[in-house]
Amino acid sequence: MxxxxxxxxKMEQLDKMVMQLESGETGLEESVKILEKASKLIKSxxxxxxxxxxxxxxxNVDTGNITDVADGEQV
Numbered sequence: 001m002x003x004x005x006x007x008x009x010k011m012e013q014l015d016k017m018v019m020q021l022e023s024g025e026t027g028l029e030e031s032v033k034i035l036e037k038a039s040k041l042i043k044s045x046x047x048x049x050x051x052x053x054x055x056x057x058x059x060n061v062d063t064g065n066i067t068d069v070a071d072g073e074q075v
Contacts, residue, residue: 007048014041 005013017038021031 007045010041010045010048014038014045017041 017034020026021034026034
């Protein structure tokens with residue numbers, strides 16, 4: 001059974017892909033495969049960021065209330 005990778009794990013994987021491409025040691029076909037995987041990984045990371053962003057709570061400095069961005073309820 002495979003574990004779900006964390007955001008940080010995915011970022012580390014993406015960083016390794018970039019270093020591999022920057023090394024210049026991969027051939028054209030392998031580079032294209034890496035780019036395809038990296039593109040999918042980036043889309044996954046972007047979705048994860050959007051999901052988290054919707055859950056961020058905003059502290060209203062004037063009232064001291066915390067409002068959940070996703071549902072507008074005060075916490």
